[in-house]
Amino acid sequence: MKICVLHRPYRNTEWQTKFSGEKFPDDAIEEARHHAEAIRANGHSVEIVTWSNDMVKNIRALQSGNYDLVVNASSLEEVALLEILHIPFMGSGIDLVATDKATRKRLWREAQVLTPAFALISNLEQLSSVELPPFPLFVKPVRGRGSAGITNESIVHNHKELRRACQRILYNMQQGVLIEEHIHGVEVTVGLIGNGADVMVLPPLEIEYSGQARTNTFMHKQDNEIFHCPARLPEEAINLLCEAAKRAYNSLGARDFGRIDFIYVPKTKQPYALELNTFAGLQILTGDEQHLHQSYIGKMCEQLGWTSRDLFQRLLAACQRRLSEAMVDDDTAND
Ligand SMILES: Nc1ncnc2c1ncn2[C@@H]1O[C@H](COP(=O)(O)OP(=O)(O)O)[C@@H](O)[C@H]1O
Ligand SMILES: [Mg+2]
Incomplete structure (x- = not known):
C-alpha cells in the first residue's frame, strides 16, 4: 500500500498551552517518523504529510498523493476532511470523533457501562x-x-x-x-485493537501517581508516572476491566484502535470508565527520541514483546479487514 502519515504540529499540547499559557516541546514530528518507520518495516511505501492551517493545501496534498490509506489523523478537522475527500483512514469516524465526553458517557449509560x-x-x-x-x-x-x-x-x-x-x-x-x-481507586488504562467481535484487548496498564500528584495531571504525564503492566490487580478485576473496555469501545462504535481510561475501585470491584481515546498514542520508544514520551499502548506492547513493527502490522491488518468488509457491504447495498 501507499500510506500517508499525517503530522499535525503541537497536536497534543495545544489545549494545555491555552489553559496554562506555557509552551511545550513539540514531539509530533518524531511521532510521525516513528509511525512511518513502523509502516515501512511492514513493506509499505510511506509519505509524511504535514497538516496546515490552509485547508486548500491539505486537500491538494491528500488528493495528489493517491494514498491507499491515511494514518495518524489526530483531530476532528483531519477526520472530517478525510471523510469529505473519501480517503480511507485508520481510526474512528467523524460520528464518534465529533462527540464530546459527556455525550459518550450518556451512550455508555445506555449500554450499561459504568461511568462516574x-x-x-x-x-x-x-x-x-x-x-x-x-x-x-x-x-x-x-x-x-x-x-x-x-x-x-x-x-x-x-x-x-x-x-x-x-x-x-x-x-x-x-x-x-x-x-x-471523584472516583478514588486504582487508575488503569486499557488498549484495544480491531473491530466489533474481533477486537483484541491489550494487557491493562496501571498508572501509579508519584510525588505530589493526587491525580494524573498534565505535568505528571510528562514522564512522572509509575507504570505497572499488567496492572497489580487480581485476575477477576483484570477480567472485569477487559470486559468493560470491550463494551465501552464497541458501544460507541470505535474503529481500529483506541484506549479506555478507568478508575477501578477494589472495595466494590467496580471499573468506572472515564473516557475513550480515539487518538491514543502508538509510539514505542527506542531510546533515541528527543521529546517523544512512551505511549500507554507502547507500554502494553512492551509487555507483549511487540515492536512497533508488530503493533502496526496488527493495526493495519485490522483496518484493512474493516475496509474490505465495508466494500462488500457497499456492493450488497447496490444490488
Ligand atoms: N471522575 C474522576 N475521578 C478521578 N479521577 C479522574 C476523574 N476524571 C478524570 N480523572 C483523572 O484525570 C485524568 C484525565 O482525565 P481523562 O478523562 O482521562 O481526560 P484526558 O482526555 O485529559 O486524558 C485521568 O487519567 C485521571 O487521573
Ligand atoms: Mg485520559
Whole structure:
C-alpha cells in the first residue's frame, strides 16, 4: 500500500498551552517518523504529510498523493476532511470523533457501562441550578485530551473550589466543563485493537501517581508516572476491566484502535470508565527520541514483546479487514 502519515504540529499540547499559557516541546514530528518507520518495516511505501492551517493545501496534498490509506489523523478537522475527500483512514469516524465526553458517557449509560455521575456546564451561572453529584468532585474540560487542564485542583471539595476550577476551564480553554464524582481507586488504562467481535484487548496498564500528584495531571504525564503492566490487580478485576473496555469501545462504535481510561475501585470491584481515546498514542520508544514520551499502548506492547513493527502490522491488518468488509457491504447495498 501507499500510506500517508499525517503530522499535525503541537497536536497534543495545544489545549494545555491555552489553559496554562506555557509552551511545550513539540514531539509530533518524531511521532510521525516513528509511525512511518513502523509502516515501512511492514513493506509499505510511506509519505509524511504535514497538516496546515490552509485547508486548500491539505486537500491538494491528500488528493495528489493517491494514498491507499491515511494514518495518524489526530483531530476532528483531519477526520472530517478525510471523510469529505473519501480517503480511507485508520481510526474512528467523524460520528464518534465529533462527540464530546459527556455525550459518550450518556451512550455508555445506555449500554450499561459504568461511568462516574456527572453534570455539564457551559457558563458559571449554571453552577447554581445544575444538579451536582456529591463532593468531592472532579472538574475537567468536556473536550480535553492528554490531561490538558488537569491539575491537583481538579479535585474539588466545596463550592468555592468548584467555581474556581470551572472558571479556569471556561475562560482559558473556551470549553464546557464536565463535573464528575471523584472516583478514588486504582487508575488503569486499557488498549484495544480491531473491530466489533474481533477486537483484541491489550494487557491493562496501571498508572501509579508519584510525588505530589493526587491525580494524573498534565505535568505528571510528562514522564512522572509509575507504570505497572499488567496492572497489580487480581485476575477477576483484570477480567472485569477487559470486559468493560470491550463494551465501552464497541458501544460507541470505535474503529481500529483506541484506549479506555478507568478508575477501578477494589472495595466494590467496580471499573468506572472515564473516557475513550480515539487518538491514543502508538509510539514505542527506542531510546533515541528527543521529546517523544512512551505511549500507554507502547507500554502494553512492551509487555507483549511487540515492536512497533508488530503493533502496526496488527493495526493495519485490522483496518484493512474493516475496509474490505465495508466494500462488500457497499456492493450488497447496490444490488
Ligand atoms: N471522575 C474522576 N475521578 C478521578 N479521577 C479522574 C476523574 N476524571 C478524570 N480523572 C483523572 O484525570 C485524568 C484525565 O482525565 P481523562 O478523562 O482521562 O481526560 P484526558 O482526555 O485529559 O486524558 C485521568 O487519567 C485521571 O487521573
Ligand atoms: Mg485520559
